[in-house]
Amino acid sequence: MRIVVCVKEVLDPDAVNNYALAGRLEIGEDGKSLTQTTIPRLMNGFDEQALEAALRLRDAGAEGRIGAVSVGPDAATILKHAAALGVDEIASVLMGEPSPDYHVVASLLAAYIRSSGDADLILCGRQASDDDQGVVPALICEALGMPLVTNARAIELAPAADEPTLRITRVTPDGDEVVEVPCPAVVTVSNELGEPRYPTAARKLAARRMKPEIITPEALALSPEALQPRVVAQRQFVPTVSGDCEFLPGETPAELADALIARLRQESVIS
Amino acid sequence: METKTVAVCMWSLGQGGLPVGTEEALTLGRKVASATGARLHLLVLGSLPDDCVETAGRFGVDDVDQIEDAALEAFSPDAYVEALAGYCQQESPALMIFSQAADTRVVAPRLAGRVGAGVVMNAVDVALGEGGGLQATASAYGGDTQMVYELSGAASYVVALSANALLPEPAEGGATQPGCRSIQVDLTGTNERIRVIEQARTEGPRLEDADIIVSGGRGLGGPENYKLIEQLAEALGGLAGASRPIVDEGWVDSSQQVGLTGKITRPALYLAAGISGASQHMAGCSAAKTIVAINKDPDAAIFRYASYGLVGDCLEILPELIRAARQ
Ligand SMILES: Cc1cc2nc3c(=O)[nH]c(=O)nc-3n(C[C@H](O)[C@H](O)[C@H](O)COP(=O)(O)OP(=O)(O)OC[C@H]3O[C@@H](n4cnc5c(N)ncnc54)[C@H](O)[C@@H]3O)c2cc1C
Numbered sequence A: 001m002r003i004v005v006c007v008k009e010v011l012d013p014d015a016v017n018n019y020a021l022a023g024r025l026e027i028g029e030d031g032k033s034l035t036q037t038t039i040p041r042l043m044n045g046f047d048e049q050a051l052e053a054a055l056r057l058r059d060a061g062a063e064g065r066i067g068a069v070s071v072g073p074d075a076a077t078i079l080k081h082a083a084a085l086g087v088d089e090i091a092s093v094l095m096g097e098p099s100p101d102y103h104v105v106a107s108l109l110a111a112y113i114r115s116s117g118d119a120d121l122i123l124c125g126r127q128a129s130d131d132d133q134g135v136v137p138a139l140i141c142e143a144l145g146m147p148l149v150t151n152a153r154a155i156e157l158a159p160a161a162d163e164p165t166l167r168i169t170r171v172t173p174d175g176d177e178v179v180e181v182p183c184p185a186v187v188t189v190s191n192e193l194g195e196p197r198y199p200t201a202a203r204k205l206a207a208r209r210m211k212p213e214i215i216t217p218e219a220l221a222l223s224p225e226a227l228q229p230r231v232v233a234q235r236q237f238v239p240t241v242s243g244d245c246e247f248l249p250g251e252t253p254a255e256l257a258d259a260l261i262a263r264l265r266q267e268s269v270i271s
Numbered sequence B: 001m002e003t004k005t006v007a008v009c010m011w012s013l014g015q016g017g018l019p020v021g022t023e024e025a026l027t028l029g030r031k032v033a034s035a036t037g038a039r040l041h042l043l044v045l046g047s048l049p050d051d052c053v054e055t056a057g058r059f060g061v062d063d064v065d066q067i068e069d070a071a072l073e074a075f076s077p078d079a080y081v082e083a084l085a086g087y088c089q090q091e092s093p094a095l096m097i098f099s100q101a102a103d104t105r106v107v108a109p110r111l112a113g114r115v116g117a118g119v120v121m122n123a124v125d126v127a128l129g130e131g132g133g134l135q136a137t138a139s140a141y142g143g144d145t146q147m148v149y150e151l152s153g154a155a156s157y158v159v160a161l162s163a164n165a166l167l168p169e170p171a172e173g174g175a176t177q178p179g180c181r182s183i184q185v186d187l188t189g190t191n192e193r194i195r196v197i198e199q200a201r202t203e204g205p206r207l208e209d210a211d212i213i214v215s216g217g218r219g220l221g222g223p224e225n226y227k228l229i230e231q232l233a234e235a236l237g238g239l240a241g242a243s244r245p246i247v248d249e250g251w252v253d254s255s256q257q258v259g260l261t262g263k264i265t266r267p268a269l270y271l272a273a274g275i276s277g278a279s280q281h282m283a284g285c286s287a288a289k290t291i292v293a294i295n296k297d298p299d300a301a302i303f304r305y306a307s308y309g310l311v312g313d314c315l316e317i318l319p320e321l322i323r324a325a326r327q
């Protein structure tokens, strides 16, 4: 079975959060990009967990190759990280400016997967922590005619199935759901999957020499329609937060507690 | 893009009333339809909820469209996407609006992929831009920023409206008397590819519906202290929630996670203890009427969202709150 994991490089969301809170998040001259070079770039957290899911499948006995692919201007760093974790193939679809929209990214990923020998399982993160959209996996599944299972916390090969079938535990608002889906399928992974592993020092060293296969959009021979952006970012801004907190007085925990409960009762927030 | 029809899409799976968020989606739909001179449709998959046509009228809907089919009685992504795609083919809506929820997070982007529409999730607004085209504003980085997207390049668009993004407002000109149309889509060829082996079970009341929520975060220090959150929630007649790290650590079940990738809540009172106030957490509770924060760090971000703040050690304050609430 061939597994392809789609990984995206994002700005560290915690750093973005800290800058935003401090009121120091800078938007570039184009009015839409976050330009602070002090914000680290890293692999989207859910994509690390998607990689982890692929590696766990292999640990559990699934045979075959695991690939990682990324669309972006320069994904070498995160792809080498994937290689250090034990991925067999790494591919970088180069797409610089103008930065592609979700539709174009999904078209490129689907075309890469098709042209590189298809996949039995395509793993994605549940959403990218920069745009939070969570649409690329759905667009890939439609482009390739595959089913989509979202928010997996565990993925295994279903026992005793005639055809390769996945058994997936999904996180839903009503608790966990267990489903089965035949391969090939697109599956998104959620943080409930648990901590991803770290590469060993030796593997990290070996991966440093590994170069991603570089793929240009032209090489994928996509139709102009597939490369036509549909949702184009115009502007990014930091919304204001109200912030008029009243700090309740009290010398001791008991005084603080009494002050709060009294106030909430007075305002009829609680009875 | 020519906007002739705006369609708000929903399903209630036989639950009786309109699903949460429908009135908000209709409010946005009415706004866009008015601005562009389009007709507003409400598309219902499956059975019509009781108060559906009357509510649709209040929000200025011109037509209530319904697709009824045995394949739509239970939620099935394949059948739902197929039904919606069939509707798009027949009615060519320029804009399809969904209220964002777990089901629509799957169906809306798949529909876009199926019919070649552009798609924006987490939308907080759709409006006419300067150039006369539509623009969608959506939150990014958990809400730290917002992105304005231009919707051009596709013939149609799918937008999912974030829960709590706006307040429902009935149509200005008074209620309409929407006509009801039955739309036929052939679903005989669709077989759901996903087989449910074990259904998710809702146990007890849901955080989304709770009036009072007490949530704890990493500041609780250890799993043994989460009982303070549960006890205070019980004393106040509310439910207990959590931030993501303590779910990831396994202190509490993931169904209790509040936030961007957890529950989106809208209680009258949200009390957060030992939670820093990261945007991704606040995305799930900032619509609360009253937010109370307990944090030992007076500069914690959560105080920017809170109406009332208690600065101190939550492990000392929570027992006192439980006592005071029980008195
Ligand atoms: C894509 C993405 C999605 C995410 N989705 C979610 C989500 O849905 N929900 C969610 O919650 N998070 C989510 N997060 C994580 C989020 O960014 C924060 O990391 C998380 O909310 C922090 O949790 P916390 O406040 O409990 O922990 P911390 O940030 O560690 O904060 C602990 C707080 O407790 C205070 N404290 C410590 N000790 C005490 C004490 N004794 N008494 C009082 N106060 C004390 C500290 O001052 C601090 O403010 C997401 C992140 C990403 C990138």
Ligand SMILES: Nc1ncnc2c1ncn2[C@@H]1O[C@H](COP(=O)(O)O)[C@@H](O)[C@H]1O
Pocket: A006, A007, A008, A009, A044, A046, A047, A050, A069, A070, A071, A072, A102, A105, A109, A123, A124, A125, A126, A127, A128, A129, A131, A132, A133, A134, A135, A136, A137
């Ligand atoms: N540029 C990209 N390259 C590779 N994978 C991507 C890219 N953008 C999105 N994805 C995948 O799609 C998931 C959801 O992304 P998004 O729809 O942008 O929120 C991510 O977690 C990735 O697995």
